[in-house]
Amino acid sequence: MKNRSLTKEMKWGFGILSIYVVWAISWFFYKFVVKGTFLKPYTPELDMKLELALPLSNGLTLGADLLGRSLLEVLSAGLTYSLTLSMIVTIATASIGILMGYMAIKAPSWFKLVFDLLINLVFIFPSILIAIMIMAVAGQSMQGLIFAMIITGWPGYAKIARGEAKRVLALTYVEGARAIGIGEIRLFFTIIIPAILPVMIVNMVLGISGVIISEAALGFLGLGGSPYSWGAMLSAAKTVLLEAPHIAMILSLTMAGLIIGLNLLGDGLRDYLDPNKG
Amino acid sequence: MSRFIQKTLYALLTIFVALTAIFFVIRLSPGDPVETVLGQKATQEEILKLQTQLGLDLPISKQYKNYLKALSKGDLGKTIFGNKDVKELLKERMYPSIILASISVTLAAITGIFLGIMAGYKKNQSFDKFSRLISLFALSFPIFSLAPLMVLFFSIKLNLLPVSEWISIKHMLLPIVTLVIPLSAVVMRVTRNKYLEEVHSQWVMVTRSKGLGEVSILLRILKVCLPTILNVVSIQLSVVIAGTMITETIFDIPGMGSLLFDGIQNRDYPIVQGVIVYSTITYMIIYFLIDFINEKLDPRTQS
Numbered sequence: 001m002k003n004r005s006l007t008k009e010m011k012w013g014f015g016i017l018s019i020y021v022v023w024a025i026s027w028f029f030y031k032f033v034v035k036g037t038f039l040k041p042y043t044p045e046l047d048m049k050l051e052l053a054l055p056l057s058n059g060l061t062l063g064a065d066l067l068g069r070s071l072l073e074v075l076s077a078g079l080t081y082s083l084t085l086s087m088i089v090t091i092a093t094a095s096i097g098i099l100m101g102y103m104a105i106k107a108p109s110w111f112k113l114v115f116d117l118l119i120n121l122v123f124i125f126p127s128i129l130i131a132i133m134i135m136a137v138a139g140q141s142m143q144g145l146i147f148a149m150i151i152t153g154w155p156g157y158a159k160i161a162r163g164e165a166k167r168v169l170a171l172t173y174v175e176g177a178r179a180i181g182i183g184e185i186r187l188f189f190t191i192i193i194p195a196i197l198p199v200m201i202v203n204m205v206l207g208i209s210g211v212i213i214s215e216a217a218l219g220f221l222g223l224g225g226s227p228y229s230w231g232a233m234l235s236a237a238k239t240v241l242l243e244a245p246h247i248a249m250i251l252s253l254t255m256a257g258l259i260i261g262l263n264l265l266g267d268g269l270r271d272y273l274d275p276n277k278g
Numbered sequence: 279m280s281r282f283i284q285k286t287l288y289a290l291l292t293i294f295v296a297l298t299a300i301f302f303v304i305r306l307s308p309g310d311p312v313e314t315v316l317g318q319k320a321t322q323e324e325i326l327k328l329q330t331q332l333g334l335d336l337p338i339s340k341q342y343k344n345y346l347k348a349l350s351k352g353d354l355g356k357t358i359f360g361n362k363d364v365k366e367l368l369k370e371r372m373y374p375s376i377i378l379a380s381i382s383v384t385l386a387a388i389t390g391i392f393l394g395i396m397a398g399y400k401k402n403q404s405f406d407k408f409s410r411l412i413s414l415f416a417l418s419f420p421i422f423s424l425a426p427l428m429v430l431f432f433s434i435k436l437n438l439l440p441v442s443e444w445i446s447i448k449h450m451l452l453p454i455v456t457l458v459i460p461l462s463a464v465v466m467r468v469t470r471n472k473y474l475e476e477v478h479s480q481w482v483m484v485t486r487s488k489g490l491g492e493v494s495i496l497l498r499i500l501k502v503c504l505p506t507i508l509n510v511v512s513i514q515l516s517v518v519i520a521g522t523m524i525t526e527t528i529f530d531i532p533g534m535g536s537l538l539f540d541g542i543q544n545r546d547y548p549i550v551q552g553v554i555v556y557s558t559i560t561y562m563i564i565y566f567l568i569d570f571i572n573e574k575l576d577p578r579t580q581s
Contacts (some may be wrong), residue, residue: 005281009442051541093297097404098285098318102479105429120292121292121299122299124292124513124516124562125299125516125558126515126516126520126557126558126561127516127552128516128517128520129519129520129557129558130299130300130303130551130554132520132542132554133300133304133550133551134303134304134305134553136314136541136545136550137304137314137547137550138314146330150302159436164562204336213420216420216423217420217422217520217524220422220524220527221523221524221527221539221542222539222542222543223542229540234422234423234426235422237426238426238528241426241429241430241434242434245434248423248426248427248430248432249427251423252419252423252424252426252427254422255420256415256418256419256420259417259418259419259420260414260415260418261437263414263417263418264414267525278552
């Protein structure tokens with residue numbers, strides 16, 4: 001009974017996510033490979049006429065936004081941007097986290113002390129605040145955004161990786177590998193990484209949705225790294241809530257759908273790996 | 279009592295390290311605050327003037343010393359535009375934020391714990407399934423996408439509640455609900471999981487075989503779950519702080535969040551730094567207070 005409902009959760013998550021991924025990839029191919037531009041160039045005269053056009057009017061499926069750009073196009077650009085950015089950031093963050101977490105086991109004790117303090121600090125630090133601070137100083141740049149996301153994100157992964165690696169290192173087959181004379185680096189890449197990867201992947205799936213939300217929150221505050229940020233679009237849509245409520249609605253629902261997909265998949269995977277919980 | 283002193287010292291150390299971290303992360307991050315403030319067309323003269331005003335022309339060790347010295351006096355600097363004292367501005371603006379955040383957290387904790395226990399008690403029945411589904415949705419709408427929908431529904435479509443400002447209880451309702459929804463969903467999930475962990479343990483069986491009523495058993499389980507829940511609430515506080523700020527900008531509440539937002543818009547970087555430093559210190563004090571309460575509730579967590 002329990003197992004069946006869990007796989008259902010994962011299936012739903014996977015299904016929702018694949019719609020989004022197919023959407024993003026096909027839009028990217030259509031625009032970038034076929035048309036050769038990321039977005040239709042902005043033409044004020046033509047676009048002003050389309051400003052806040054309703055869905056299914058003027059040949060626009062979802063209508064137009066504040067600047068008269070096709071909402072579907074802007075939405076797709078935002079999706080591609082948000083998915084790519086969050087995946088890059090999550091992979092980078094998790095890699096740094098795994099490396100630091102493993103080093104914390106192997107390193108001399110003074111390093112462990114510093115590491116513990118650092119992890120505890122960043123862990124209880126209101127991370128969005130430090131991201132806001134960085135972005136406010138750095139100006140709205142992509143480097144600043146990625147820097148902010150990575151610096152606030154890695155301790156979470158490091159904490160989990162350290163715990164997992166400690167558990168794996170105590171297992172008999174690691175001892176066996178050591179007895180054959182495996183080198184430290186080879187041990188890390190061929191034994192530790194594959195063993196801790198499942199747990200890390202679960203956290204990365206949930207982490208991606210976290211990155212998407214924080215990125216959009218920064219964009220909403222006017223601190224995003226790109227005009228394609230969903231947060232920035234929502235912030236603009238909020239100002240025309242009376243005239244064109246459908247824009248905010250479409251944006252919110254699209255974003256929520258993506259996050260629901262990621263959360264379902266992450267939760268499902270976690271319960272699948274650790275059936276005692278959940 | 280020595281435990282309390284030990285804890286306080288550790289909290290002070292952490293706050294000190296956090297303030298140091300704020301300083302160095304700002305200096306390390308790509309981009310130049312002066313250029314961000316003035317834009318790229320600024321003359322050399324203007325740049326130099328602002329650098330001296332902000333103390334950014336000094337060597338970094340000297341800057342750090344000045345920063346700590348000013349903070350120890352509670353001085354958060356002056357705003358770039360209007361030359362106002364940041365501390366005074368914060369004093370003016372903090373009450374709405376504090377009211378909003380504390381009411382929301384309290385309400386979210388109460389509803390979350392209640393729903394979580396109910397869901398755990400009725401595990402796999404329709405109430406449980408329904409509330410899990412709702413909590414999934416609640417967690418998937420970030421505050422800035424939930425709030426416009428709420429405004430749209432309750433203020434524009436139904437015309438029940440005012441859209442913005444901060445005058446009466448009626449004005450507070452929508453912002454509070456917006457904050458309570460995602461937060462109570464998190465609390466509900468944790469409570470449910472912790473309840474299910476505890477409910478099959480032997481001590482519950484003992485109390486049951488002694489003939490205690492369902493309600494008093496539930497209360498006893500709740501007492502055991504409380505440290506875990508409090509812990510999660512304290513971690514969620516950082517989400518609350520950010521959420522309060524975003525909610526304030528959406529509903530036009532004259533709190534610290536809208537102060538921060540204005541600071542960001544005007545590129546008034548002392549305001550941004552002031553709000554961040556202030557909320558970090560507040561957050562950490564609350565975090566350590568909860569930590570201390572947790573130890574009192576469950577002596578096993580002492581380490």
